[in-house]
Amino acid sequence: xxxxxxxxxxxxxxxxxxxxxxxxxxxxxxxxxxxxxxxxxxxxxxxxxxxxxxxxxxxxxxxxxxxxxxxxxxxxxxxxxxxxxxxxxxxxxx
Amino acid sequence: xxxxxxxxxxxxxxxxxxxxxxxxxxxxxxxxxxxxxxxxxxxxxxxxxxxxxxxxxxxxxxxxxxxxxxxxxxxxxxxxxxxxxxxxxxxxxxxxxxxxxxxxxxxxxxxxxxxxxxxxxxxxxxxxxxxxxxxxxxxxxxxxxxxxxxxxxxxxxxxxxxxxxxxxxxxxxxxxxxxxxxxxxxxxxxxxxxxxxxxxxxxxxxxxxxxxxxxxxxxxxxxxxxxxxxxxxxxxxxxxxxxxxxxxxxxxxxxxxxxxxxxxxxxxxxxxxxxxxxxxxxxxxxxxxxxxxxxxxxxxxxxxxxxxxxxxxxxxxxxxxxxxx
Numbered sequence: 001x002x003x004x005x006x007x008x009x010x011x012x013x014x015x016x017x018x019x020x021x022x023x024x025x026x027x028x029x030x031x032x033x034x035x036x037x038x039x040x041x042x043x044x045x046x047x048x049x050x051x052x053x054x055x056x057x058x059x060x061x062x063x064x065x066x067x068x069x070x071x072x073x074x075x076x077x078x079x080x081x082x083x084x085x086x087x088x089x090x091x092x093x094x
Numbered sequence: 095x096x097x098x099x100x101x102x103x104x105x106x107x108x109x110x111x112x113x114x115x116x117x118x119x120x121x122x123x124x125x126x127x128x129x130x131x132x133x134x135x136x137x138x139x140x141x142x143x144x145x146x147x148x149x150x151x152x153x154x155x156x157x158x159x160x161x162x163x164x165x166x167x168x169x170x171x172x173x174x175x176x177x178x179x180x181x182x183x184x185x186x187x188x189x190x191x192x193x194x195x196x197x198x199x200x201x202x203x204x205x206x207x208x209x210x211x212x213x214x215x216x217x218x219x220x221x222x223x224x225x226x227x228x229x230x231x232x233x234x235x236x237x238x239x240x241x242x243x244x245x246x247x248x249x250x251x252x253x254x255x256x257x258x259x260x261x262x263x264x265x266x267x268x269x270x271x272x273x274x275x276x277x278x279x280x281x282x283x284x285x286x287x288x289x290x291x292x293x294x295x296x297x298x299x300x301x302x303x304x305x306x307x308x309x310x311x312x313x314x315x316x317x318x319x320x321x322x323x324x325x326x327x328x329x330x331x332x333x334x335x336x337x338x339x340x341x342x343x344x345x346x347x348x349x350x351x352x353x354x355x356x357x358x359x360x361x362x363x364x365x366x367x368x369x370x371x372x373x374x375x376x377x378x379x380x381x382x383x384x385x386x387x388x389x390x391x392x393x394x395x396x397x398x399x400x401x402x403x404x405x406x407x408x409x410x411x412x413x414x415x416x417x418x419x
Contacts, residue, residue, distance in 0.1 A: 024258075030412075041186075
């Protein structure tokens with residue numbers, strides 16, 4: 001059995017009120033140490049107020065080849081955007 | 095640079111796929127790990143990013159050497175923070191390389207087996223405190239020139255690692271210049287030490303960019319794939335132009351009598367480094383090659399029981415948790 005520490009994906013909340021964002025990955029034997037390593041690797045300059053770690057093996061990603069079928073349906077629906085509608089200036093800001 | 099003399103790997107794939115890939119690169123799109131890519135692109139990147147990562151890690155050795163002997167507590171804290179950053183930079187880069195399907199342990203073992211390299215610059219010794227200032231200023235300064243360009247490299251994870259590294263690297267160059275400034279404006283003995291450090295490290299720093307690659311086939315392929323953004327000569331000239339005024343400000347003599355402003359070119363002329371020395375250092379004959387590799391091998395061997403023990407503990411804890419559920 002390989003003894004290489006498994007890979008974890010790291011997500012950091014930059015400030016209160018913001019989403020956690022993916023910042024990179026690291027190796028750690030378990031979740032607790034993954035958090036500690038993430039503190040040292042990704043927050044040496046006050047980059048965060050909260051850390052999530054997720055085993056990389058647990059991430060399911062969409063396939064790049066499916067980009068068309070996945071996102072095309074929303075591309076075609078221009079009426080979902082406010083700019084689709086012409087509103088007269090007289091009405092004021094809307 | 096940190097990835098000197100990286101040979102591009104040959105690619106032998108479907109011309110239609112290659113053309114579509116090249117079109118994405120030409121359009122300025124970033125390539126992401128799960129996208130189709132030519133095998134040559136993948137292998138060249140693994141080699142370049144891996145070599146870059148090894149350089150960050152080995153680069154801790156010449157500076158770590160001075161942490162316990164820093165002249166003040168403040169300088170000690172600064173140097174400790176810088177060396178810790180280098181470890182972090184190595185980790186960002188290993189993590190970028192790993193998205194290409196190679197593991198960090200594979201890369202480490204390839205380095206220890208002599209199948210991968212690190213930058214030639216770290217095979218030079220840091221003999222005294224002035225060298226530590228000069229390394230931060232000149233070596234990290236040269237690295238920044240290279241890494242700023244690489245922020246636009248075509249492989250997404252590599253480009254993002256470069257953005258993060260560049261943000262932190264500026265502290266490295268500035269703390270080094272600050273330390274040298276104190277010596278250059280200090281006693282005559284301190285000034286002489288600063289001069290000596292600049293004289294010794296100038297050409298090794300110039301070599302960091304690698305020999306001229308204007309006629310290199312490998313560089314042409316890497317530039318077409320935007321793995322490389324500038325030629326070695328362009329980056330070296332940029333480094334020279336930005337560094338000469340910094341030397342002059344210190345009141346130090348220029349380390350190369352060939353450093354002369356060329357009005358017609360709008361650049362400083364300079365003497366080429368001794369490339370036979372460069373090749374000799376890459377071959378393993380630099381002043382510190384053996385020490386550096388021995389230090390890496392020792393760290394790897396001495397840490398094995400610890401890596402294994404934490405893994406064994408994690409497996410047992412997970413099994414216990416499973417049994418309790």
